[in-house]
Structure formats: C-alpha cells, structure tokens
Amino acid sequence: MKNKYLERLYNGVIKENPTLVLMLGMCPTLAVSTRAANGIGMGLSTTAVLILSNLVISLLRKVIPDQVRLPAYIVIVASLVTVTELLMEAYVPAVFAALGIYIPLIVVNCIILGRAEAYANKNTPGLAVMDGLGMGVGFTVALTLAGLVREVLGNGTAFGAQVFPEGWEPIAVFVQPPGAFLVIALFIAILNAANIKTRQRKLVEGGCDGCCAGCTEQCDGKEADA
Amino acid sequence: MTTSLILIIISSALINNVVLSQFLGICSFLGVSKQMKASASLGVAVIFVITIASAVASLLYDYVLAPYGMSFMKTIVFILVIAALVQIVEMFLKKKSPAVYKSLGIYLPLITTNCAVLGVALTNVQSGFDFLQSVVAGFGTGVGFTLAIVLLAGIRSRIREEDLPAPLRGAPIVMIAAALMSIAFMGFSGLAL
Numbered sequence: 174m175k176n177k178y179l180e181r182l183y184n185g186v187i188k189e190n191p192t193l194v195l196m197l198g199m200c201p202t203l204a205v206s207t208r209a210a211n212g213i214g215m216g217l218s219t220t221a222v223l224i225l226s227n228l229v230i231s232l233l234r235k236v237i238p239d240q241v242r243l244p245a246y247i248v249i250v251a252s253l254v255t256v257t258e259l260l261m262e263a264y265v266p267a268v269f270a271a272l273g274i275y276i277p278l279i280v281v282n283c284i285i286l287g288r289a290e291a292y293a294n295k296n297t298p299g300l301a302v303m304d305g306l307g308m309g310v311g312f313t314v315a316l317t318l319a320g321l322v323r324e325v326l327g328n329g330t331a332f333g334a335q336v337f338p339e340g341w342e343p344i345a346v347f348v349q350p351p352g353a354f355l356v357i358a359l360f361i362a363i364l365n366a367a368n369i370k371t372r373q374r375k376l377v378e379g380g381c382d383g384c385c386a387g388c389t390e391q392c393d394g395k396e397a398d399a
Numbered sequence: 400m401t402t403s404l405i406l407i408i409i410s411s412a413l414i415n416n417v418v419l420s421q422f423l424g425i426c427s428f429l430g431v432s433k434q435m436k437a438s439a440s441l442g443v444a445v446i447f448v449i450t451i452a453s454a455v456a457s458l459l460y461d462y463v464l465a466p467y468g469m470s471f472m473k474t475i476v477f478i479l480v481i482a483a484l485v486q487i488v489e490m491f492l493k494k495k496s497p498a499v500y501k502s503l504g505i506y507l508p509l510i511t512t513n514c515a516v517l518g519v520a521l522t523n524v525q526s527g528f529d530f531l532q533s534v535v536a537g538f539g540t541g542v543g544f545t546l547a548i549v550l551l552a553g554i555r556s557r558i559r560e561e562d563l564p565a566p567l568r569g570a571p572i573v574m575i576a577a578a579l580m581s582i583a584f585m586g587f588s589g590l591a592l
Contacts, residue, residue, distance in 0.1 A: 196570060199429065200514050204422035247482060251475040259471060274521055277474040281514040283426055349585065350420045354578035358571040366566035 178303045185307020192315035192357075193364055197283040201275045202316055203353040209332050212320030214268040215275060216313025218261060222253045222279050223312075224305035227293040229253075231301035234294045246289045247280070254279045284308060315360075322356050323347045404535045407528075411539030414588050417515050418547040419581040424515035428548055429573055431506075438552035442545025444503040446538065448488060448510045449519055452481050453537025456520035457530050470524075477520045485510055515544055550580060 191197045198219070205215045229249050230237075237245045258276050261269040269276065279285065288308055293301040324330055327347030329337040337343070346352050415421060418428045424445070431441050456477050464470050489507045492500040510516060519540045523533040554576045563572055 196429070197426075199425040200422050203425060244479075244482060247478055248475065251478050255471065255474050258474065274518060274525065277521055278423075278514050278518055280474055280478050281517050346582070350422070351578040351581040351585065353422065354574045354581060358567075358574035358578065361569075361574070362566045362571040365569070365571065369565055 178300065181300060181303035182307040182310070185304060185309070186311040186314060189308075190311040190315060191284045191287075191308050192312055193360055195284075195287075196361075197287055198312060199357070200278065201282060202312075202319060203350075203357060205272055205275050206316055206319040206323055206353060206356070207327070207348045208271075208324050209317055209320040211268075211271055212316035212318075213313060214265075215272055216309070216316045218257055218272075218276060219279055219282060219284070219312055220306065220309025222250065222257055223285050223288065223309045224302055225253050226250050226285055227288055227301040227305035228298055230289045230293040231296060231298040237294075242294065243286075246286060250285050250289075251280045284312060319353075319356050319360065323352050327352055404532065407532055407535050408539040408542070409590070411519075411536050412543035412546065413584065414590060416543045416547055416584050416587075417518070417540045418544055419577065419584045421518070423518040424513045424544055427509060427513055428544075428551065428577075429570070432548050432551040432555055432573070435549070435552040435556060437506075438548045439545070440502050441506045441509075442541075442548055444506045445510060445513065445515065445544050446541030447503075448481075448485060448507070449516050449537045449541040449544075450534060451488070451537075452477075452484055452516050453519055453523055453533045454530065455480055455484060457523060457528065457533035460524050461530065473521065473524060474517075478517055481516050481520070515540065547580065547584075551577060554580075 185191070189195055192199070192202050201215055201219070205211045226246075226249055230246060233245075233249075254277060257279070258269075261276060288304060292304045296304070321331060324332075325336055326344050327349070329335060329341055329343040347356065411417070417423050418425065427441060432438050459476060459480060460470070460473060464473055464476060485507055489500075492503065492507075519537050523536055526536075528536060551573070555573060558572055558576065567575070
C-alpha cells in the first residue's frame with residue numbers, strides 16, 4: 174500500500190481488525206450485537222472516542238512522562254467517554270438507552286488503551302487519527318455484521334425490517350447471550366478457514382492473557398498453537 | 400433484609416452471571432482460562448478487588464458525588480479509584496502477606512482494565528443500591544466470575560486433547576464452550592425470585 178494514511182485504514186479494517194483478528198473489545202461486541210442498529214451505534218461512539226483519544230495522546234506524546242502514561246491515558250479516555258455519554262444522552266436518547274452501561278464502559282475497552290500504547294504514543298497526530306479511524310471502522314463493521322446475523326436469525330428482522338415471512342419462527346437463542354458467543358465463534362472459524370486456505374496469516378488465537386493495555390504487541394508476536 | 404441480600408448474591412452470581420450473560424470481563428475470561436490454577440487465582444483476586452471497589456465506589460457516590468451534583472463524573476472517578484485501589488492492594492499484599500502476593504500478584508494489574516469491576520460499580524449506582532447491597536452485589540459478581548472462569552478452564556483442559564477441525568482450534572472452540580455454558584446458566588433465570 175503506497176499511501177501510509179490509507180494503509181492505516183486498510184490495517185484497521187482488514188489486516189488487524191480489532192474484533193476479529195486481534196480479539197480486543199470483546200465485551201461490547203458480545204453484549205450489544207443483538208441488533209444491527211445497536212452495532213452501528215456502539216461502533217460509531219467507540220470510533221469517536223478512539224479517534225479523539227488517539228489524537229490527544231499523539232499530541233501529548235512528548236509531554237506525558239513515561240512512568241505515568243497509563244494513568245494519564247485513562248484520564249484522557251475517561252474524559253472523552255464522559256463527553257460522549259452526555260452528548261448521546263442529550264441528542265440520541267434512544268441509542269443511549271439501548272446501549273446502556275456499555276457506553277461508560279468504553280473507558281475500559283481494550284482497543285482504545287491498546288491503540289494508545291501500540292500506536293498513538295509513537296506516531297504523528299495525522300497518522301494516529303487515521304489509525305483510530307481505521308480501527309474504529311473495523312470495530313463498527315464487525316459489530317454490525319455480528320448484530321445483523323444475530324438479528325436475522327434470532328428475531329427475523331434486519332435493521333428492524335422483517336426479512337422472513339410471517340410464519341417463520343425465529344431462533345430466539347441467537348439474540349440471547351449464548352447466541353453472541355456462537356456467532357463470534359463462527360466468524361472467527363470462517364476467518365481461520367480462509368487463512369488456512371490462503372496460508373497468508375496465522376490463526377486467530379483468543380484473548381491476550383487477560384491483558385488489555387499494551388496487549389497488542391504481545392498478541393502480535395503470538396503464534397496459534399492450540 | 401437478609402433475604403434481600405441473599406437474593407442479590409444469587410442474582411449477581413448465577414442469574415445475571417457477569418461473564419456469561421452480561422459479557423463483562425471477557426478478555427481475561429478467554430485469556431487466563433488456559434490454566435486451571437491461574438484461573439482460580441485470578442478468580443480470588445477478582446472477588447477481592449470487586450468487593451472492595453464496590454464498597455469504595457458506593458461510599459464515594461453516596462457521600463461525595465451525588466450530594467454535590469457531580470454524578471456525571473462517576474465514570475472518571477470510578478476508574479481512577481479502581482486503578483488506585485488495585486495499586487494499594489498490590490502494595491499492601493506485597494508488604495503484609497508475600498505468600499498471597501506471590502500467587503495473586505501478576506493478576507492484580509490486569510484487573511484494572513477488567514471491565515467487570517467498573518461495570519459492577521456503575522450498575523450498583525444505576526440500581527440504587529445502598530452501601531451494604533453494593534458490597535454484597537460486588538462479592539456475588541466476583542463469585543460468578545470465578546465460577547465461570549474455573550468451569551471454562553476445566554472444559555478447556557479436556558478440549559486440548561480433542562482432535563478438532565483446524566478452523567475451530569483456538570478461540571472459536573473456547574467461545575462455543577462458553578456459549579454452551581451460557582445456555583446452561585440461562586436455566587437459572589427460571590428461578591422465581
């Protein structure tokens with residue numbers, strides 16, 4: 174990829190998709206993907222926080238002392254999340270109510286601290302913003318896809334519109350908690366199958382030992398051996 | 400009074416299991432459950448931290464944030480309190496009880512970014528729990544987390560020996576196991592409380 178700004182976008186959406194390849198931010202992915210529209214709402218709010226936190230952290234990367242960088246990042250991210258929370262409550266109360274506690278929990282979303290550690294604090298603001306945008310869009314796409322599959326199978330609708338005829342009984346388990354695990358497991362299995370076929374990438378190996386901050390590097394170096 | 404507290408424990412540990420029905424703390428649930436021993440240690444550390452964090456968050460909210468009309472600051476305040484608390488617990492254990500520190504030590508920093516801790520603190524405020532109810536809910540949630548992660552670690556030790564189709568190896572089969580556990584836990588929602 175020639176342009177390094179566009180390369181960031183490609184990296185975030187496809188190559189290192191935060192949800193499906195790095196397996197970061199699984200909590201909101203599993204929790205809010207009951208409807209496709211929820212996936213978009215959650216994805217966009219996380220994207221907004223991610224772009225701004227990457228920007229601020231990149232701008233301050235020479236100011237923040239190395240020893241206190243994590244607390245500093247947490248304060249920056251928490252402030253941005255609070256602003257997002259208040260804005261959403263005021264302007265899109267329906268989305269805010271649907272996503273509930275998962276909006277304030279963007280603070281502890283591994284993607285945000287992970288990108289701060291792995292990318293924003295080492296790169297220029299322009300690149301950091303594109304990295305945030307790429308990762309955010311990758312997250313949104315994964316969430317919306319998961320939401321769509323679950324909504325169609327579990328509720329018979331797509332973005333609220335009926336897709337199956339009246340008589341069809343939806344498989345309710347897909348919109349209940351177990352469905353979240355099943356659909357994401359299926360997504361990763363499909364990705365693994367594609368990777369095995371093309372032999373391009375390593376398999377997706379889940380969870381970075383409970384890490385969050387700074388786990389991107391650990392994950393990158395890890396080979397799947399299960 | 401006692402009955403309501405027991406109900407909170409049952410509800411937060413089993414019916415609304417923090418991992419299997421609320422999807423909080425998935426990161427460590429999937430990551431650490433590779434080993435049984437580590438899972439049990441992390442579980443104990445989580446029970447410990449969630450209980451203390453719920454207590455401190457509840458006091459702070461009731462006596463500082465709410466009376467001064469600053470409840471919108473709760474996300475920032477809670478995450479800082481949790482981060483500081485984990486540090487203090489770590490230093491305290493290191494000094495007072497090196498044996499416990501040795502077994503829990505490496506898991507403590509991971510707990511700061513475990514969304515279950517912040518999640519419980521925020522849910523307690525949302526449900527309007529008082530101090531005692533918050534502490535009990537925090538404890539129950541920790542127990543639920545430990546139960547789920549230890550069970551999954553047990554299942555994973557069996558999965559390792561199985562001859563699985565290649566695409567399912569690694570993360571997918573673990574999540575399928577979690578899905579089946581989640582279905583089992585849905586049975587608890589039939590309890591009429």
